[in-house]
Amino acid sequence: MRAVGFTSPGGPEALRVMDVPRPAPGPGQVLVEVAYAGVNFAEVYRRRGWARTNGEAVVPGLEVSGTVAGWGAGVDGLSVGDPVAALTHDQAGASGGYAQFAVAPEELVYPLRTPAGEVDLLAAAALPCTVTTAYGLLAAGRLAPGEDVLIHAALGGVGGTAARVARLLGARRVLGTVGTAAKLDRPEAALYDRLYLREDLDGWARPDGPDGGFDLILDSIAGPTTEASLRALRTLGRVVVYGNPGGHGDTRLSAQELWLSSRAVVGYNLGEIAVRAPHLLREQALAAAGLLADRRLTVDIGEVLPLEAAWEAHRLLESGASVGKLVLRLAN
Incomplete structure (x- = not known):
């Protein structure tokens, strides 16, 4: 063949x-x-x-x-x-x-x-990978109605789908980041309440910034983006990490800091879930x-x-x- x-x-x-x-x-x-x-x-x-x-x-x-x-x-x-x-x-x-x-x-x-x-x-x-990943990320991040979500790689396949699913699940606001300025003016950007250039840390990554931090962040970028995402969380906020396209070195996290700040980091790997809990993927896909x-x-x-x-x-x-x-x- x-x-x-x-x-x-x-x-x-x-x-x-x-x-x-x-x-x-x-x-x-x-x-x-x-x-x-x-x-x-x-x-x-x-x-x-x-x-x-x-x-x-x-x-x-x-x-x-x-x-x-x-x-x-x-x-x-x-x-x-x-x-x-x-x-x-x-x-x-x-x-x-x-x-x-x-x-x-x-x-x-x-x-x-x-x-x-x-x-x-x-x-x-x-459906089998992109859509179920979008569902799974929001489930792993325990998205609750009325919460604010930030999605990195916002205009990618998973990012755009996750934004739509987040709205179906009752998110208050859905915001995103992109890697290039040209994407800020794409028609697809209208899916978001606000879209940031990822390198603009003063725009999205400051808890005291214009958006006041986030309840849930979906992070497929890793490295410095994960570190900035942790700083951008509100109390009881969560970062879900699910990729490392740039091959960044491992991010060092302090359990003590997570405890004191009341923040959480969650990992999501579709392949691992497919092996250990395929019934969950099937439920989400159907x-x-x-x-x-x-x-x-x-x-x-x-x-x-x-x-x-x-x-x-x-x-x-x-x-x-x-x-x-x-x-x-x-x-x-």
């Missing part, structure tokens, strides 16, 4: 079109014919060297949408041709989503036909599918690129220039 992958770590140029065997679903697994594959920073990490290749082909891709093409022993309740989205978190070798076919555990395969209607396959490409179907929730789809341009999607993601969800198209 046609796929995009790499045989040794490197930059975006390490990704290339290749022909690999079609994966066979094992017990409890579902084979999906891929229509669209979402692009996520976790796949950038794998390409940079998190995946051990041993010279063999690695096909990345955490989330796909498409149709059921088969299944392994122990799977029931599905029919060939059913529209689904799937989280392929346990990918190994050539089983990731940047390919014509991918496999995923049955519990992490989500039907797109809901009581509210059917989710569009393009939007559904963001709830989100209903919201997507009746359009109470939308996802900002940025660029939709052909599969062979996966390297360009990675370049855009790493550069910080992308807005919205990046998606690879395999459907005709």
Whole structure:
């Protein structure tokens, strides 16, 4: 089958079109014919060297949408041709989503036909990872109605979705930061009550600043941003950390300071949850599918690129220039 992958770590140029065997679903697994594959920073990490290749082909891709093409022993309740989205978190070798076919555990395969209607396959490409991450971050951060939320990387796929979910959950105000001044004037900025340039620490990171601190901050940037975020919290405020795209060194936190300031830091890793508590992801994904179907929730789809341009999607993601969800198209 046609796929995009790499045989040794490197930059975006390490990704290339290749022909690999079609994966066979094992017990409890579902084979999906891929229509669209979402692009996520976790796949950038794998390409940079998190995946051990041993010279063999690695096909990345955490989330796909498409149709059921088969299944392994122990799977029931599905029919060939059913529209689904799937989280392929346990990918190994050539089983990731940047390919014509991918496999995923049955519990992490989500039907797109809901009581509210059917989710569009393009939007559904963001459901297994981006949308469930947005839900999970706000759940991990214990967002309560009436609280103020700050979201770093505000115009990315997770950021924009989290902002919409936060409003559905009753947030009083939703604010955000971006890495470049050009993004402040993007139409998508209207989603936020206020948007800051991230380096403008006097704007957002001072508890005595114009916004008076925040109850919850979603931090995918790490390093100095995490340290500034802690200072920007109100009493009983929380920072949820879930990424480190710049490869910053570890942030040193003082348990004594957290205790004395009544603030908290929470970690969120979708892959870990997929292994240890997949039922939580399924509950969130199915709830989100209903919201997507009746359009109470939308996802900002940025660029939709052909599969062979996966390297360009990675370049855009790493550069910080992308807005919205990046998606690879395999459907005709």
